[in-house]
Amino acid sequence: MGEPGMRVVYKEGMKIILRTTADLHLRGWAESDIEVAPSDAHHLQVREDGSLLNIYANEDLWVSVPAKAEIRIEHTGGDALVSNLEGAIEVLHVGGDLTLRGASKVDVGHVSGDFAAADVRESLAVRRVGGDLSAQVTGSVAVELAGGDILLDAKDGVRVRSGGDLEVSIAGGSSDEVVLKAGGDISLFVPADLDARLDLTSGGRSIEIDVADQKRNYEDENVIVTFGKGTRPLRAKAGGDLRIGDEPFDVQDIYADLGVLDEEWAPSGGHGRHAEHWSDLEERIQRRAEEASRRAEERVRAAMERVERMNRHQEHAFGKFDKWLGFFGVGGRHFEPPAPPEPPEPPAPPTGEVQPSSPVAEADFSTASNITNDERMLVLKMLQEHKLTVEEAEQLLASLEGQFD
Numbered sequence: 001m002g003e004p005g006m007r008v009v010y011k012e013g014m015k016i017i018l019r020t021t022a023d024l025h026l027r028g029w030a031e032s033d034i035e036v037a038p039s040d041a042h043h044l045q046v047r048e049d050g051s052l053l054n055i056y057a058n059e060d061l062w063v064s065v066p067a068k069a070e071i072r073i074e075h076t077g078g079d080a081l082v083s084n085l086e087g088a089i090e091v092l093h094v095g096g097d098l099t100l101r102g103a104s105k106v107d108v109g110h111v112s113g114d115f116a117a118a119d120v121r122e123s124l125a126v127r128r129v130g131g132d133l134s135a136q137v138t139g140s141v142a143v144e145l146a147g148g149d150i151l152l153d154a155k156d157g158v159r160v161r162s163g164g165d166l167e168v169s170i171a172g173g174s175s176d177e178v179v180l181k182a183g184g185d186i187s188l189f190v191p192a193d194l195d196a197r198l199d200l201t202s203g204g205r206s207i208e209i210d211v212a213d214q215k216r217n218y219e220d221e222n223v224i225v226t227f228g229k230g231t232r233p234l235r236a237k238a239g240g241d242l243r244i245g246d247e248p249f250d251v252q253d254i255y256a257d258l259g260v261l262d263e264e265w266a267p268s269g270g271h272g273r274h275a276e277h278w279s280d281l282e283e284r285i286q287r288r289a290e291e292a293s294r295r296a297e298e299r300v301r302a303a304m305e306r307v308e309r310m311n312r313h314q315e316h317a318f319g320k321f322d323k324w325l326g327f328f329g330v331g332g333r334h335f336e337p338p339a340p341p342e343p344p345e346p347p348a349p350p351t352g353e354v355q356p357s358s359p360v361a362e363a364d365f366s367t368a369s370n371i372t373n374d375e376r377m378l379v380l381k382m383l384q385e386h387k388l389t390v391e392e393a394e395q396l397l398a399s400l401e402g403q404f405d
Contacts, residue, residue: 006046008034013051015070020057023078028067028085028102037062072364079113094337097131101258114148116257132164134254140176147299149184153251166238169249178234184302184398186238189249195228198244199235203399206241239399240301293378296374303399375400 010033016025022039036055038044043058055063060078065071067086080097082089088105091098097113100106100379106117107125114131117124122139132148135141140157143150149164157176158168166182172191180186185204190196192212200207207218209225215223220263236242374396 004124006036006041007044008036008048008053010034010066010069011051015052015071015072015262016063016065017054017074018061018063019073019075020059020061021075021077022057022060023096024073024076024080024082025060025062026071026073026080026082026085027064028063028083030067031064032066034066034069035062035064070362075152099258116145116254117256118258133162134257136254150182151254153249153254164302165240167249169251175232178236180236180238182237183239183299185240186236186242188236188242188244190244190246192246192391193228194232194233194246195230196226196232197230198223198225198227199233200225200244202238202242202244203239204241208241208243208245210243210245210247212246282371296378299400300375300378300396303396307395307399 008301016034018026036044036046038057038061039059044055044061045054047054047056050064055061055271065085069085070087071082071085071089073080073082073089073091073094075095076098077095080091080094080098080100080128082098082100083102085103087103088107089100089103090107091111092109094111098108098111098115098117100117100120102119103121105122105124106120108115108127108129110128111126112130115126115129115133116135116233118136120135120137120139124135124139124143126133126143126146128144129146129148131146132150132320133143133146134151136153138155140159141152141154141160143160143162145161146162147163150160150162150166150168152160152167153159153169156174157178158170159177159179160166160168161181163183165184165186166180167187167189168178168180169189170178170191172195174195178196179239180188183278190211194211198209203219205219205221207220209216211227214227231360236244279282377398379388379393379400382388383390388396
């Protein structure tokens with residue numbers, strides 16, 4: 001069972017469980033068997049336990065499965081690339097980026113990096129994404145929290161929360177609720193014959209509506225507008241500005257994030273192309289740490305701008321915004337990102353079933369904080385160095401958290 005490119009007989013009703021400390025390349029194919037190709041066969045374990053097939057690798061892993069197979073990715077230490085699946089897939093943890101194209105239902109627990117998905121036919125449920133999220137879903141979407149920006153095209157119900165900006169396109173013909181929350185700006189693309197009751201909140205006190213023959217601009221924090229009979233409930237709360245328009249949404253912006261799927265897949269026999277994985281592990285961890293610090297810096301800077309904009313509207317400006325920006329290198333100061341995290345301990349081989357994460361209908365938007373550890377460290381460091389008062393720090397943290405009431 002340890003030979004590269006090994007074949008495993010697939011049995012009807014079998015659930016495939018995958019764990020790897022490195023990168024995972026998973027694809028669905030037309031053949032009836034499962035093919036497993038690790039970077040190094042000595043770091044591979046395959047164990048069949050009743051209806052469960054456990055595949056564990058301590059190296060990069062390539063797996064081809066029947067397209068309709070039921071999949072659970074319990075742990076991927078690096079990136080995960082998934083394509084051409086027709087059934088349901090459950091992802092518990094991805095240490096890097098997750099890129100996925102093709103599935104019926106997708107349930108994701110935690111992705112440390114970015115998450116891009118397309119051709120999801122029924123539903124997408126996500127608990128936590130550390131970076132940006134882009135997705136095209138024919139059915140419903142629930143995202144408890146994405147730390148970065150969200151770019152989304154959905155047909156049915158939508159409940160999402162973004163730490164950064166949010167761009168969402170919704171289709172007509174559905175009465176399912178839409179709930180949007182963003183730390184930054186929100187851009188919502190709607191059909192011209194929109195039938196909905198819009199409850200809109202803007203932390204930047206700028207709400208623009210350009211739908212059909214109605215063009216309105218409000219310099220208010222909260223606006224309620226009804227289109228048609230107001231059948232569909234739609235709530236949007238932005239830390240920055242908010243815009244509703246009926247111009248076409250370019251879904252190709254989402255598909256552009258999936259190009260890595262074609263570039264990165266290596267067929268069996270090409271499984272040695274990442275043999276240098278462990279030799280450059282430290283460099284990869286450093287890159288991810290630097291990316292997390294950069295993202296945190298950008299979010300804190302954007303939050304400062306939102307706070308200043310809100311305070312201008314309230315005529316209570318801090319008067320210290322320039323000093324804040326100096327923390328990030330303006331005016332001679334230098335930003336030192338937090339030290340990179342220690343590499344995670346390799347996970348133990350799977351021992352059995354793990355409880356699945358919550359489905360779309362049970363997504364709870366109150367369980368996850370909207371602030372990352374890096375962002376909190378930046379604010380606390382500014383407070384410690386007297387670049388912020390306690391009141392200013394509280395206001396900045398509230399902006400990052402998305403609390404604008």
